[in-house]
Amino acid sequence: MSPMPAPHPELSGGELLIRQLEQHGVDTVFMVPGESFLPCIDALADRTNHIRTVPFRQEGGAAYAAEAHGKLTGRPGVCFVTRGPGATNAAIGLHVARQDGTPMILFVGQIGSDTTERACFQEIDYRQMFAPVAKWVAQIDRTDRIPEFVARAFVEATSGRPGPVVLALPEDTLWGRAAIPGIEPFDPPKAAPRDADMARLADLLGQAQRPFVIAGGTGWTDAARADLVRFAERFDLPVGVSWRRQEVFDNRHPNFAGHVGYGIDAALSRRIADSDLLISICSRLDEPTTLGYTLVESPTPRQTLVHIHPDVQELGRVFRPTLAIGAAPTTIAPALAALEPAGKPVWAGLAAAANADYRKSRTPDPSDAALDMSLVCLHMADVLPQDAFVSVGAGNFALFPHRFMQFSHLGTQASPICGSMGYGLPAAIAAKLAFPEREVFAFAGDGCFQMTMQEIGTAAQHRLGMVILICNNGAWGTIRAHQEREYPRRPFALDLENPDFAALARAYGLHGDAVDRTEDFADALTRARDFAAAESRPAVIELRYDVEYITPEGRLSEITERALAHAAE
DSSP: OOOOOOOOOOEEHHHHHHHHHHHTTOOEEEEOOOGGGHHHHHHHHTOTTTOEEEEOSSHHHHHHHHHHHHHHHSSOEEEEEOSTHHHHHHHHHHHHHHHHTOOEEEEEEEOOGGGTTSOOTTOOOHHHHHGGGOSEEEEOOOGGGHHHHHHHHHHHHHSSSOOEEEEEEEHHHHHOEEOOOOOOOOOOOOOOOOHHHHHHHHHHHHHOSSEEEEEOOSOOOHHHHHHHHHHHHHHTOOEEEOTTOTTSSOTTSTTEEEEOSTTOOHHHHHHHHHOSEEEEESOOOOTTTTTTTTTTTSSSOSSEEEEEESOGGGTTTSOOOSEEEEOOHHHHHHHHHTOOOSSSOTTTTHHHHHHHHHHHHTSOOOOOOSSOHHHHHHHHHHHSOTTOEEEEOSSGGGHHHHHHOOOOSTTSEEOOTTOOTTOHHHHHHHHHHHOTTSOEEEEEEHHHHHHHTTHHHHHHHTTOOOEEEEEEOSBOHHHHHHHHHHSTTOOOSOBOOOOOHHHHHHHTTSEEEEEOSGGGHHHHHHHHHHHHHHHSSOEEEEEEOOTTOOBTTBOHHHHHHHHHHHHHO
16 A cells, blocks of 8 residues: 555644745745734745745835836736735735736735624725726635635736736634645646738738837747847848837847837837838737827727737727737747748838937937936946846836837836836835846936835845936926926926935935036946945935926927917917
8 A cells, every 4th residue: 555645734824825935936025014914924934045025114115016026027026915004005016017917916914704894993805996906806715725826826917918916814814724735836828829820920011011010018038039039130120119118129139119108209100100010019009109099099000900919808909900819928929030021021121210210319409408317318328237127117207218228138127007106116126136136227206206215225224236316306297297288387286395315315324416417427327336336235316407308309398388389379
């Protein structure tokens, strides 16, 4: 007779849960500690050799960091928050993960099942609360089902179009005990193109005169990016990247055409609008990428549209494509690389022309600004190593790094596609933890930074050497631009009376510099990088510039004058 298998040890719910995370390869957990999930915290204390626990100051920052971790690694970012106020604070990270298609799992402490439906202390029904911003929301009501629910959470977060999952953890589930085995990880199958799809795409390429490629989405690998390059080179195709997906295609490659989204170069906008074949590779073609559904019209685009996406439910939902292909980056890219043109494309030279326009767009117009943000970003693009990571929060300041920075490798860029402010610093923290060998930089506006600036303490405490660039124009710049456009010369509630951000950094024992002139920036950047490298702690550069210089190609006063002229017509 074969020996009986050893019985599984009886463990607390918290221990079962953390063991299941470990079994699924989780190496970093972001959290704000709370009494509602104490058994999980205690179990994490015994896993410090395998799982790094990173406590944040506020749940919004922790959730942002978990989202960025998922975006950068392709594996679900894991975040723990307490019930009630902790969960509501963390909702912003879920919103980013849902809109950006990022795998993420949020564990929320929950009241005990013996007190439900009494509106007791911090009670919320998380299924109702998070249903619109999560792929799946569930509550684990039995200790012996913890491995089952956690294993399913990983599948839900990574299948199709990735996204966030929420699991509520009642106290009696976590404090309960069970003897139950863990569940092995499962890799969900990825949609792949059919031979007929690729044959039809080849036919459409053969009929085209002015094709254009927009690449985006999540799930790219180095191999998939290399296959996309081979496809673009073989067919001489110009390739743009969708809104805030700038690392998908090497920005220094001669087939690169630019960043497609808000702040788009006018020549690139015309090129996409005039294309007769638009191949969208794994991008949803969201509102920013299509400039409010004008570059690509909904429901029926004027271009012949080939829409490729890993989630077939996205295909045909907003746009009616000529050809729809369900495929992930790792399955479509090699199929594209295997295509052969029938002969020399009739559009030969199109990629070179698009790339020339892109390079021209990186030449800023002459400016009399004391501190020119365009030149700041160009200098950084010139001197930073190509594997440096750059996060960019939300606001008009972001248009400068989007236009003038360049990204050539995976894991070098993260920005919130949904335009959520406060993202830059927590994302940089996640990046430095994931890639400690890389230089890390965060762009944040003065308003954007102050939404999560307490996390500078998190970065300092964890000895994370990074450079934080605070773009201070003393205003809610994006809203000011919109207000001048709609209500010229009636600014209201948009000024920011800010602290001395450089002094704030020094109060944390960090390096702080303030720059008012373009010519002083290079030395300030060198000092900040040197401090971050030598001390393994953050350095802050406050960039003080005039709100008049609101975008790379326009001034605030010009927006006002155009609005007044339009009103006078």
